[in-house]
Amino acid sequence: MAEGTTRPTVALVDVDALAANVALLRQVVAPAQLVAVVKADAYGHRSPLVAAAALEAGAAGLAVALVEEGIELREAGVGGPVLVLTEPPPEAAEAVVEHDLTPTLYSEPGRAALEAAAARRRAPVGVHLKVDTGMHRVGVEPDRLLELARAVADSEWLGLEGLWTHLAVADGSAEEDRRFTAVQLARFAEHLGILQSAGLRPAVRHAANSAGAIAHPASRLDLVRVGIALYGELPSPAVAEALALAAPGAALRPVLSLVSKVVAVRHLGAGERPSYGRLRPLPTPSWVATVPVGYADGVPHRLFGGGGEVLIGGRRRPLAGAVTMDQIVVDCGPEGDVAVGDEVVLLGEQGGERISAQEWAQRTGTIAYEILTGIGARVPRVAVARDRSHPHRLGGR
Ligand SMILES: *Cc1c(COP(=O)(O)O)cnc(C)c1O
Numbered sequence: 001m002a003e004g005t006t007r008p009t010v011a012l013v014d015v016d017a018l019a020a021n022v023a024l025l026r027q028v029v030a031p032a033q034l035v036a037v038v039k040a041d042a043y044g045h046r047s048p049l050v051a052a053a054a055l056e057a058g059a060a061g062l063a064v065a066l067v068e069e070g071i072e073l074r075e076a077g078v079g080g081p082v083l084v085l086t087e088p089p090p091e092a093a094e095a096v097v098e099h100d101l102t103p104t105l106y107s108e109p110g111r112a113a114l115e116a117a118a119a120r121r122r123a124p125v126g127v128h129l130k131v132d133t134g135m136h137r138v139g140v141e142p143d144r145l146l147e148l149a150r151a152v153a154d155s156e157w158l159g160l161e162g163l164w165t166h167l168a169v170a171d172g173s174a175e176e177d178r179r180f181t182a183v184q185l186a187r188f189a190e191h192l193g194i195l196q197s198a199g200l201r202p203a204v205r206h207a208a209n210s211a212g213a214i215a216h217p218a219s220r221l222d223l224v225r226v227g228i229a230l231y232g233e234l235p236s237p238a239v240a241e242a243l244a245l246a247a248p249g250a251a252l253r254p255v256l257s258l259v260s261k262v263v264a265v266r267h268l269g270a271g272e273r274p275s276y277g278r279l280r281p282l283p284t285p286s287w288v289a290t291v292p293v294g295y296a297d298g299v300p301h302r303l304f305g306g307g308g309e310v311l312i313g314g315r316r317r318p319l320a321g322a323v324t325m326d327q328i329v330v331d332c333g334p335e336g337d338v339a340v341g342d343e344v345v346l347l348g349e350q351g352g353e354r355i356s357a358q359e360w361a362q363r364t365g366t367i368a369y370e371i372l373t374g375i376g377a378r379v380p381r382v383a384v385a386r387d388r389s390h391p392h393r394l395g396g397r
Helices: 015-029 039-044 047-056 067-075 090-098 108-121 142-154 175-197 210-215 237-246 357-364 368-373
Strands: 010-014 033-037 061-064 082-084 102-105 125-130 158-164 204-208 223-226 256-261 264-268 286-291 309-312 315-318 328-331 343-350 353-355 381-384
Touching: 010 015, 015 033, 015 047, 015 210, 015 223, 033 047, 039 047, 039 067, 039 368, 047 061, 047 067, 061 067, 067 082, 067 090, 090 108, 102 108, 102 158, 108 125, 108 142, 108 158, 125 142, 142 158, 142 175, 158 175, 175 204, 204 210, 210 223, 210 237, 309 328, 309 353, 315 328, 315 353, 357 368
Parallel strands: 010 381, 033 061, 033 223, 061 082, 082 102, 102 125, 125 158, 158 204, 204 223
Antiparallel strands: 010 256, 256 343, 264 286, 286 328, 309 315, 309 343, 343 353
8 A cells, every 4th residue: 555545546657667668669779869758747657756767777868748747857856858849838938948958949939938038047958849740730830940940040048959750650550651651751851951951950850759669760860759668558559560570579568557455345146236327237146346446546437338357366357337436346256256455456467467558448449548647646656666565655746
């Protein structure tokens, strides 16, 4: 049980698995460097802890989506380069400089605000420009890139450190997806060439997310921005196949386990229908276990309809009824082999069986990213390493 909580529901964060994933991915992408993407509280794993572990395992830097996420890292004492993947709002420019974050820029107002903040604080700031090559979400329009790059390079306080773009379908296996990734990379090379002809040479060029880093060697460039793979999940079967080819015999290790304990067991007759809606009749007289974890903790409400299971006693057991906000009910069958206090694994491994975030995603019609980032704020994260006897509670929230 985690310190400061009496409820037995915790998310275990396996720091050794994370380090092993960093090492494997570094080997796959070398000589490109690896930047660990720790936005959204490190995909639900707790950001400062994951960030420190990733740097220790050889990540060249960190990336976050928001200035606030960068500040959280600095306030936790995390050093190393921190790239902010979206352009800071002008009001945040001062904080970017103060906390030594590396901003992404893609607009003239964004650039001007940052330059003013850097000048006020008399602190030089290296920036990365982002160009839109086909994702069409954020990024400077290609025909404005040169102008923006010149304004950065000519500025007294800003330095043009990097140029990057983002791939839209690097996880795809269709011929059309592979073609579009190639088109995006060709456009990116063209933009670099235009800057180069103007005497502008950003030292760090990057395009790849996890899918690009693993499945598209040409996208690795100077560094890769790896998120989901660090946490032991892959964006698609196509990427899993590419990893098997790039690193035969090696595998990523899932980092997060969601575990709880049985708090009640009752014996019910065949046909009884536990939980809201009385959705499912028990097929036989059965032992039904109650587990104190629910959709407010990130167990999707749709998991019941998708045939969701949990692990108790090393065996898969189906949900006996609807997922509620704080609790689930589990059909443990007629044997009576489950007792109050037994460990329940919702995500992770028990007795050789494993349930992955990808499995939940498939059962509920979403992606593993949403499952991991959806683990509730009220679930304590507990770091575990090789020596499982000394888990410690992670700070924050
Ligand atoms: C989230 C994000 C990444 C990481 O993506 P993964 O698929 O998790 O590896 C990389 N780059 C940008 C711009 C992102 O927003």
